[in-house]
Amino acid sequence: MTINKRRMKNQHKIDDMKKIWKDPVLVTTILFLIVTLAIFILYPLYSVLKVSFINEGNFSLKAYVQILKDIDFRQTLGNTLLLGVTVGILSTVIGFLFAYADAYIKSHFKKLFKVVSILPIISPPFVLALSAIMLFGQFGLITRQLLGINNANIYGFKGIVMVQTMTFFPVAYLLLIGLLKKIDPALEEAARSMGASRWVTFKTVTLPLLLPGIANAFLLTFIEVVADFSNPMVIGGNFSTLATKIYMQAIGNYDMAGGAAIAVVLLSLSILLFALEKFWIEKKSYVTVTGKASRERDVITEKHIVWPIDIACLLITIFVLSFYVLVPIGGIFKVMGVDYTLTLAHFKYVFNLGLEPLKDTTLLSIYATPITGILGMIIAFLIVRKRFVGRSFIEFTSLLAMAVPGTVLGLGYISAYNTKPLLLTGTGLIIVIAFIVRSLPVGVRSGVAALQQIDPAIEEAAQDLGANSTKVFVSVTLPLIKTAFFSGLVYTFVRSMTAVSAVIFLITPKYKLLTASILSQVDNGRFGVASAFSTVLILIVYVAIAIMYFGLNKMGVSKSDDNIL
């Protein structure tokens, strides 16, 4: 009986594989993906592990013992966790406030709130940190000019908390707005009709329904904070986090083993948080169980609720916007806070000496963009539509890449590809690959979401009419998910142009990156040049986004709110 059962189970797998084997293109694609993902995602991580555990050719825990002895490391670990919790809470609260204002309140500034919550996502990661120094630093516009404080110090914990909250609250906002919009208004109306006041309804219905979502938002921002490299790098001062410590240890102190050991700690933390988010919190969501709202919600118009929320959101909005406005302004004054002479010198410097990183970054990003876009859609297609041996490997690996902090990946790349046959360090190729791996998971995820909305019968119809699997993918699947495809392209380009954490390990004199140039200008205290660089970078990114959306509109794809990255 059991033998028969086992035979039947195998039979089923064989049926599916039979189907795949009949399609040579499909088989080749799958094999190519498995090999590629193994080489560029798993192997670097294995390499980090290896470096951390090997001392003079033998297995050893020396690196771990050393970092554990190091008071500095323990301090760093504590810093990272403290930062994660603090920023996680703040971001979730602000994200919730914005989401609530968007979904529940008849607000006057909805559009503005939306822009402000999208801005940090499509901006270089350290722009806010840069502005924070110019506003609140020793020579800060607000601290020195407005308040007359001479010894203001923005560097350290409070600075990081401020800029990271501003950077990551959109993550919480986007997640919570999705959930809030899915809550069926009938549930709240039912509570109201049974005599609950607005506040009681909020406390006993809305909030409990949303609680798993709030926990999820907290964890997601926690993950982002822990992995964040550029903000602590710019504004951290002596306050180091695991992500920056890896870089300092490996590159600054030439201690690869120590850096790798810290990387393993950071990676474990990230994967733990990620697994928690994925398998525990996601399953607890009530909102996704009840599904779509039956009708539109009647928004709250009572002044005593609308005004306080509106004003709170507006203040935050003005605060965030002032940071962005300051970037180009910082580029046109001689020295912010000291000498307010208008000058084009900073921009001249960018276009003379900074032209090379500008060109390199843009070119490498342009290479990475279409490859990531197409690869992401192919992987999404395979995961959603096909059953084959290795499918869960592909799904898991592309998901894993999302959980790997950039610095860990960067360290993995320099330790994995500095020997033959994969001698890639120092090439532009490795930077392009890093760009691809960093953006791929999001592309895959949006592709998967888009595909799940589409009746598989449409693809079957095409195949039934004589199209082979390549033809089906190109003529039916891709056109149907082109919105996800294009937003994947935009995301990849933006992400690549503004990448810091992974690629900071990979830059060489031959390939200079814009973000690294900005960082070194900040390091040298040349905020004017850094501002000019950032302004140019932001302009390139926005122009690219505009071009891609223009192209999208031409091709008849509506840019729905859900897809605005």
Add this chain to the structure above:
Amino acid sequence: MQRSKGVNIKNLTKIYQTHGGKSEFKAVDNISLDIKAGEFVTLLGPSGCGKTTTLRMIAGFEIPSEGDIYIGGDKVDNLTPDKRDTAMVFQSYALFPHLNIYDNISYGLKLKKITKAQLDEKVKNIIELVGLKGMEVRYPNQLSGGQQQRVALARALVMEPGVLLFDEPLSNLDAKLRVYMRAEIRKIQKKVGITAVYVTHDQSEAMSLSDRIIIMNKGIVEQVGTPKEIYYTPATEFVADFIGTANFLDGEILGIKGEIATVLVSGGVLELPYRGTKKVKDTCKIVLRPEAIEMGEKGLLKGEIVSSTFMGAYQDYVIRVGDNEIKCEDFNPQVKTVYSEGDKIFINFKKENAHII
């Protein structure tokens, strides 16, 4: 003009895993079928009976766990759907939302090596045939359900496939349109003379469309036959119950002589036509359709009225006969004796209306 092909299915089995691979489920269990070229055959059965799985195995979307499929005499087991000479009309229509009607219909032809002029002619002819002229440049979301259905049909027909497959194509239409479209489908199928395999759970669809009906239940074939055979001489209780309304009277076979069986039914002894395999002393059931029963002061079997309901066109009775309760529909009650609850009556029926299973 149509090069239609027959379909032969030999010992086809499909096993699915359920509960995350812990147990298996035979969706299709060792079925064999022969469908002749040009025939309209319907796979009929309740949901989960394996009819759609069978259809999808013919199309090539599902790989059989065991067994072989032949189309036009050629084994097609190793062909992917795009290489098989079949075209399918999907339940959800599966029209390409990004292509207009013309491009939807010509999608498959463009993959064939034919000239632009030939393609255009074929598409135009088919658009005319299904009555979609003037709609060519519209998109699927600009059409009504019935029109989308026609596009789906046209898209399959234009391929001039050896076999046309239908997967519950009318289930998304409203009742009136459904009746109209099934007449259309039958008309077009006869006109082009194509082999059609049609999956449905709607018995009236199956009855009105098919040359032959294949009744499936739990992965096996219960009966294959013309609509009349299926209705009048159901092979099993399941078939009798699934097609139309059936009454069952428990009986015992007292004797069999040639093609006549003597049966004891609730105190009465009846002589009824029988060609089955049951032997003397076997229990059996007698299938009686509600419209075949008449009531009177005397007759074949004694009964008592349990309920009597005026339905307009007919008086609806439930009658207790022995241990069984049967339904009877007496049409045009205005000019007939109407019995009421508790009345003792006799039931009558023509012997050829009674079928022993």
